[in-house]
Amino acid sequence: MNTIFLGPPGSGKGTMAERIAKFFNIAHVSTGDMLREEIKKETKLGALAKSYIDKGALVPDSVIIDMIKERLQKADASKGVLFDGFPRTVAQALALDEIAKIDVCVNLECDINVIVKRISTRLVCDKCGAVYSSLTHEGTKCDVCPGNLYTRPDDNEETVRERFKVYELNTAPLIDYYSAKIVNVDATMPIEEEATFIKEALKAYA
Numbered sequence: 266m267n268t269i270f271l272g273p274p275g276s277g278k279g280t281m282a283e284r285i286a287k288f289f290n291i292a293h294v295s296t297g298d299m300l301r302e303e304i305k306k307e308t309k310l311g312a313l314a315k316s317y318i319d320k321g322a323l324v325p326d327s328v329i330i331d332m333i334k335e336r337l338q339k340a341d342a343s344k345g346v347l348f349d350g351f352p353r354t355v356a357q358a359l360a361l362d363e364i365a366k367i368d369v370c371v372n373l374e375c376d377i378n379v380i381v382k383r384i385s386t387r388l389v390c391d392k393c394g395a396v397y398s399s400l401t402h403e404g405t406k407c408d409v410c411p412g413n414l415y416t417r418p419d420d421n422e423e424t425v426r427e428r429f430k431v432y433e434l435n436t437a438p439l440i441d442y443y444s445a446k447i448v449n450v451d452a453t454m455p456i457e458e459e460a461t462f463i464k465e466a467l468k469a470y471a
């Protein structure tokens with residue numbers, strides 16, 4: 266099964282994508298995580314990506330498409346792929362059509378006010394990427410690995426509002442693009458309920 270997870274920043278896409286990819290034993294391909302890894306390794310691509318990410322802007326399509334093409338060469342991609350945060354533009358969706366067949370597209374729906382609240386309290390583990398909320402998590406240590414929690418530099422209110430605008434302008438049109446394959450999900454549901462809903466919806470394609 267190849268699936269896409271669409272949703273505005275802060276819709277819980279990354280957390281849910283990881284769980285669902287594990288459940289169906291498919292590769293979790295997050296372009297955001299891949300770019301953050303490049304930034305951490307201080308590569309040329311990382312430096313380029315950072316200049317866009319810090320502003321809440323999109324990294325150019327050609328850079329992302331090349332990165333995805335390379336990623337899909339890896340052995341684990343043959344089990345099936347969950348694309349998280351890709352495609353984000355119609356140009357990326359057209360490029361993806363040339364290299365993979367998408368079975369189903371999960372669209373996580375979430376209101377901007379919920380998003381701003383979620384993102385401004387979001388903490389991420391620097392080792393395993395686990396996501397927490399400062400409202401419910403005490404301290405700066407990860408619960409599942411020896412990592413430390415940090416606030417993503419693009420998780421401030423101003424950048425979040427910009428990322429939401431960019432989402433509405435560039436990425437929301439993909440809901441129409443994938444309309445024949447879309448499963449809409451209320452991303453404000455409790456996390457377990459939401460995971461069960463998505464698993465049930467995707468079973469037909471696994």
Ligand code: AMP
Nearest residue numbers: 296297317318322323324329350351353
């Ligand atoms: P995410 O972790 O998915 O929220 O992505 C963080 C940031 O990385 C985004 O705000 C963009 O700047 C960049 N990014 C991630 N995926 C893409 C993509 N498919 N196209 C363009 N930029 C991307």
